[in-house]
Amino acid sequence: MTSETPSAERRVSARIGAISESATLAVDAKAKALKAAGRPVIGFGAGEPDFPTPDYIVDAAVEACRNPKYHRYTPAGGLPELKAAIAAKTLRDSGYEVDASQVLVTNGGKQAIYEAFAAILDPGDEVIVPAPYWTTYPESIRLAGGVPVAVVADETTGYRVSVEQLEAARTERTKVVLFVSPSNPTGAVYSEADAEAIGRWAVERGLWVLTDEIYEHLVYGDAKFVSLPAIVPELADKCIIVNGVAKTYAMTGWRVGWIVGPKDVVKAATNLQSHATSNVSNVAQVAALAAVSGNLDAVHEMRTAFDRRRQTIVRMLNEIDGVFCPTPEGAFYVYPAVKDVLGKEIRGKRPQTSVELAALILDEAEVAVVPGEAFGTPGYLRLSYALGDEDLIEGISRLQKLLAEAKA
Structure with missing residues (x-):
């Protein structure tokens, strides 16, 4: 009589194995890795102020x-x-x-x-x-x-x-x-x-x-x-x-x-x-x-900068055909709907999901964004505007140029 060995022994508990990697941190890590490799990636992934601690x-x-x-x-x-x-x-x-x-x-x-x-x-x-x-x-x-x-x-x-x-x-x-x-x-x-x-x-x-x-x-x-x-x-x-x-x-x-x-x-x-x-x-x-x-003086300075960037990124995103970006009233994120872009041909590819669209944007425009699937709502992208004004404008300009090529 021989004992049987389970064909697929579980090495990680089901509870921990079911956890998904943080999508926002994953996007940020990939963007930083590409940047370290010499690619001029602009990251809109992580929700992290670009200011130093006071x-x-x-x-x-x-x-x-x-x-x-x-x-x-x-x-x-x-x-x-x-x-x-x-x-x-x-x-x-x-x-x-x-x-x-x-x-x-x-x-x-x-x-x-x-x-x-x-x-x-x-x-x-x-x-x-x-x-x-x-x-x-x-x-x-x-x-x-x-x-x-x-x-x-x-x-x-x-x-x-x-x-x-x-x-x-x-x-x-x-x-x-x-x-x-x-x-x-x-x-x-x-x-x-x-x-x-x-x-x-x-x-x-x-x-x-x-x-x-x-x-x-x-x-x-x-x-x-x-x-x-x-x-x-x-x-x-x-x-x-x-x-x-x-x-x-x-x-x-x-x-x-x-x-x-x-x-x-x-x-x-x-x-x-x-x-x-x-x-x-x-x-x-x-x-x-x-x-x-302490007082909130440094906070007020950061908020002024975020407000300026908020208005810029909303305006630029809404200039893209197929993109609708409501104006956020708080935090430092925009969450544009990109459902009307999905399925269109962009540089020989037809992204069907916001995951595929985000991957295309990173590969072709060297801009890192987080797909809406990470937040429970496919068909959207999240972009943090907690980055410098010049990088923000350059990044969204690249996005405008890429998505302007979308065709039915």
């Missing part, structure tokens, strides 16, 4: 490096002084009063999102996710045992979902609704009235809300950022805010985010982090302390 923040980090106090372990949930500063900053910027015990400092916004979902989801719990969505949201939900349920909005509504759509997606398994304003990847910003309606609907249905406020300071024109638990106080006991320093202070590489929420949830997420990573780098935490405690 000097006063860097100086605080340098000083922390020299302080032996920060050469050792610190509390897993974050430096007490940083947690207190985040609570104060939340009141200042969101009008929402919380205690330092309601704050957990995390290794960037991604860890905050995963740990928040892990703290409240049980296997099979559903999370309503407005689409287009940032690529990490559904993966974090699945990793936490939940089931993402996409609710799609398109360019006709400015990529904003309605209460009616959310209600139509709700089932007996629904536990959480995700709310993101300003949005990645679309730049959509909900009005105060629409945000309040969603918050009150969640309260009436007994749902949790996870709200991502990472782009709170990047709003333009008449748009206004509002924090859900501030305008719907009844939601506070079932609301988790995730945020961080990455976008506001040009600190993507410093990896400091946070959770603000009910004390029991924050305690549970802190316990998880104590086993996963322990404390965030003390040097990065001190830098974040300087950031959130």
Whole structure:
């Protein structure tokens, strides 16, 4: 009698094997690799400010490096002084009063999102996710045992979902609704009235809300950022805010985010982090302390530049036949619809999907963009305008020239 060996032994767990690579980081990595190989690629892939971190923040980090106090372990949930500063900053910027015990400092916004979902989801719990969505949201939900349920909005509504759509997606398994304003990847910003309606609907249905406020300071024109638990106080006991320093202070590489929420949830997420990573780098935490405690002058300068680039990229994209680009009101992304370009011949090829179109654009125009499939909505492209003005104009000019060749 002989024992049988499975023909295809699983080496990676099904849970981890099912995770997709971050599409935005993959596009950015490919663009950088091509550029390193000597090709003049212009990357619109990564959502990363092109500005350096302000000097006063860097100086605080340098000083922390020299302080032996920060050469050792610190509390897993974050430096007490940083947690207190985040609570104060939340009141200042969101009008929402919380205690330092309601704050957990995390290794960037991604860890905050995963740990928040892990703290409240049980296997099979559903999370309503407005689409287009940032690529990490559904993966974090699945990793936490939940089931993402996409609710799609398109360019006709400015990529904003309605209460009616959310209600139509709700089932007996629904536990959480995700709310993101300003949005990645679309730049959509909900009005105060629409945000309040969603918050009150969640309260009436007994749902949790996870709200991502990472782009709170990047709003333009008449748009206004509002924090859900501030305008719907009844939601506070079932609301988790995730945020961080990455976008506001040009600190993507410093990896400091946070959770603000009910004390029991924050305690549970802190316990998880104590086993996963322990404390965030003390040097990065001190830098974040300087950031959130300081003024917003550097932020206002960056926002002025982003606003200028926003107007330029929207105008230039809308000059291309077959492309429609709504004007985003926040963040630093545009999300043009390219459905009318698909299927047309461009340099001997007929891209049928936005994935194929993005690949063609990279090969032929040496411009890196992210296809809409990465955000749950085929037929679109995401471009970040967080890059220099000259590169932005050159990149979109190349795109204009390439797509002008499209023919039926």
